[in-house]
Structure formats: C-alpha cells, structure tokens
Amino acid sequence: MTHFLEPNRIPIFQIGDCLLLTIQVDLEDRMIMTLKDDLAERIAKTHAKGVLIDISALDVVDSFIGRMLANISAIARILDAATVIVGMRPAVAITLVELGMSLQGVRTALDVDRGMELIRRESSEGAERLHEA
C-alpha cells in the first residue's frame, strides 16, 4: 500500500526499524486525522521500534498540532514504538512554550540522524534490561 501519490496524505517511509514522516505542508485538520490512522496501522504492521516525525519545515505549531503530536506519541507508545519529534525551529519552540505547551512525554531531537540515534540507544538499552532480567 502506497500513500505517496495520494494528495492530502502525508507519506510514511520505513528506514530499518523506524518509520519516518516529514510534515511539509500547512497541516489541515483532516490530514491529521488520516495521518493518525495511517501511522497506527503501519506501526502494527511493520513492528517498528521508533517513529520519527520531522517538523523542520513547519512554520507554525499551534495547540491543535501539538496535541496531535502528543497523541501520536501516546498511540505509538502503546504499540511499543518510541516517538521522536525532530527539527523543531527555534521560533516554533519559543512560541509553544509561551503558549503553555511543554509536550511532556514527547521526546525531541535536533535532526533525523540524532533522532535515529536516540531510538537505537533506547531500544538497545531496553534489550539489555530485558536480557538482564
């Protein structure tokens, strides 16, 4: 199943055991709902260990999008995948803080590489813990 060519749908790529989605457009509410459904399905299907959401192209993150990111992260966690939000711009970060959103429980990284690093580190730490037990 390919989402690539469908308009108004954010494509989800698989890199190793991670899923990567890049949000590049001014998000409309409908797309966000579709995205949540698509992503949950893909995580379950691929047994992905991590989800990277690249928002470096986003000029604005309001509380609605912030809530969506937190939701995605919560859903992924239940499906045993870690979510990392990567590439948030300085102006967006300042605005989110002033808005009163700290995105608690959501992990962040500077870029996709660092996000991947974070997921690998955490899943290997998790595996070690499992091994010790």
Next chain:
Amino acid sequence: MRPEAGRPEAGRGENSAETIPIRTGADVSRVRRSVATAMAVIGASRIETTRMVTAASELARNTLDYGGGGEVLIAVVGRMTRRKVELVFTDHGPGISDMSKALTDGYSTGGGLGLGLSGARRLCKEFEIRSVPGEGTVVKVASWTERP
C-alpha cells in the same frame, strides 16, 4: 454582535484590510497564511510572526469550534515607524458566560487543552475580548514591529 470594541484604528500609510470567513478547517489554514502575509508587510521578525500566526490559529479554531463559525478581519494599520497588524475575530455563537474561567490555562469546554484564549493572550502584544452570552464573542489582538 457588532465588533465595536474591535474596530481597527485608522492610520496612514499603505494600510489594508481583508475579511476571511471561518467556516471549515481549511479556512483556519487560510487565516494562518493571510496573517503571515500581513506580518511580512510590516516587516515583523520571524519569532514575532510565528507568535502572531500561532495566536491567529488558536483564535480561528475557537471561532470555528465554540462560536459555530464566524469571520476574521485582518488589518495592517499605522504609520511607517510603528505599523501594526490587527486581527478581529467575530462569531455569533453562545458567547462566554464566565470570562475569567475561559482565560484560565487548561479550562476547556470543547475537549481541547484549554490553551486557546489564554495562550493567544500570552502570544500577542495586545489582547481584548468582549462576549455577550447568547449573542457572540469578539476578540481583537494586535502585534507590531519593534524599532530599536
């Protein structure tokens, strides 16, 4: 409800005003784009633009979700050194009966985070709200460029 409190001030310069209806989620995106354009006209910084566009997004969504739709007037006013972008959101929804509660962080009647009004107030340099229960709500916000 008529936006008396929220009528943009008259000023000199290349001023402009535009009204955008807020009926669907796509209109919220349109509002964001128009506010970003207006902020570019007054030469606002990136961070100031982000603040104002984010506030506009919150308020537009409030208008849609709680006011049952409405409209926003986006105006560029003022003279060369002190130019302002003013936004006036108007709806004819149920209005707000407890204003102080509505302006509190985390208070929501619509299942959101309750950051809409309080967050927008923190992001804008000017914030004004009038609401009459049963008639509707008018929110006016403004931002301007700082000249050192």
Next chain:
Amino acid sequence: MPDSTGSNLPGLLSRYQDRILTDWIAAQSEVGVLRADLMREAELRRQSRSFLSHLIAATKNGLNFDIESEQWQDVRDMLTEVTNFRVDHGFTPTETATFILALKQPIFECLRDQYKDDPATLVNEAWSATVLLDKLGLYTNDIYLRGREDIIQRQQQEMLELSTPVVQLWDRIVALPLIGTLDSARAQIVMENLLEAVVESKAEIVIIDITGVPTVDTLVAQHLLKTAAAAKLMGAECIISGIRPQIAQTIVHLGVELPQVATKADLQSAFAHALKRTGVTFSATKPAHTR
C-alpha cells in the same frame, strides 16, 4: 529665464560668488564654526566653495523654495555630505546649521550694496534669502539627527551582538557566558541567539553561565526557564552554571522553580556534567617527567 518669485537673488549669487565665498569663510571662522580642532581650514574652504556652486546651479533657472524638489538634489546631497562629515567629527547640531546660517551676512551685504537706493526690493530679496537659508539650515538639522539615530541604532545592535557570544566547547556542547544585567529585550535576544546556535552547531547541551550576571529577578529567571524549555523542545538540554550563593537564595525566595534545568555552581562542573551526558570520558596519563 523668468523667475517665478521675481527674485534677483540667483543672479546676485553668481555675480558676487567670489566675494560671498571669501566673506562666508571669514564669517564662519568668526562665529567659531571653523573648529580648527575638528577640521582643517582647507576642508572648510572646499566644502564652502562646492556648496556655493551647487547653490548657484540649483537656482540658475529660477528660485524655487521647495528644497525637496528635483532641482535641489545636488544641494541636498552636498548638505548630507557636509552634515555627515560634521556628525563624524563631533560637531554640535548648532555648529552644523551655522555652516548655512553664516551665509546670510555676506549675502545681505551684497544685497545692501546692490539695492541701497531701493529699500522695498532690498527687503524682499533679504526675505527670500532668509527663507531659503533657513530651510537649508533646518535641513542639515534633519540630516544631523538621522545620522545620530543611525549611529545609535548600529551601536545598540553591535552591543546586543557583542553581549551574547555563543562558544563551542566540545562536539555537541556550547556555552553562553552572560555578562551584565539582563533586561527583557536582552533576555529575548539571548534566547533567540542561543536557540539559533543550537540549530547551527547541532548542540545537544547548552551551558548558560550566569557568573557575570549581577542580579536575577523573577523576569530573568522566567526567561531562563523559557529558554530551557524551548531548547528541550528542539532536542537540546540546558545547564545553568555560575549561580552564586546569594542568587540561589533569591531564586528560592522568589519561589521560582527550575525543574527542567540542571544547575551547577560553576562552568567547570557544568562542563564535566555535559561531557558525561554526551558520553565523553577522559583518563589521566602519567606526566612525562615520572617516566
């Protein structure tokens, strides 16, 4: 060419050009506008001669009092040059305007000689000359102010940039040593610069060292918190170092909590903490002389 104002001033200026120039320079020296400590007489002579010939050129097709119009372009440029020279060399606004105003006396004297039998024309011409020179004098004032404003603005910008250096300490670790009082405007710029630096240097840890900040009030504490929270959203961690005992007391007294931020007493401990966080370890080797 007929003159719209009917003034003979343009003709008079070119007829008596040499005499006016000599008297003008003398008048400037007399009223102390020639600040020998600030500019050489040759320079004053050059500026005066050049201005006078531009003035004659601008009025040769008739006297026009609208000095913002096209025909005054060269004169305005010349005045801008003359004024900026004086701004740079420390002249006062009065001294700068007097460059123009000192031209009145020599022109009036020429008028008096020319129209000594015609008092009505003399008064009219003197009036024209006064109006024109006052306008040009005030114009130098505007330029003077604009020049000063530019300087102030540039210095403010430079100062703000100077006051927020971001230093790379190690791969993925940057430090921001803050010196001086933080007001709201500066705290805002510090925050923006720091977050931009996080993006540029791909820093995972940012140390904000406040050893050089004399006081921390609620506002400063809140800005530091906000910066730390924003950095965290971008994927970087903030450490605040250099918290002096009395500042620690103030922070507690103000009831400000710093939950998201690691705090360290000095830059050294903050750096050690940062290295540990990024997984860098050092081991001591034996000093060479003991081998």
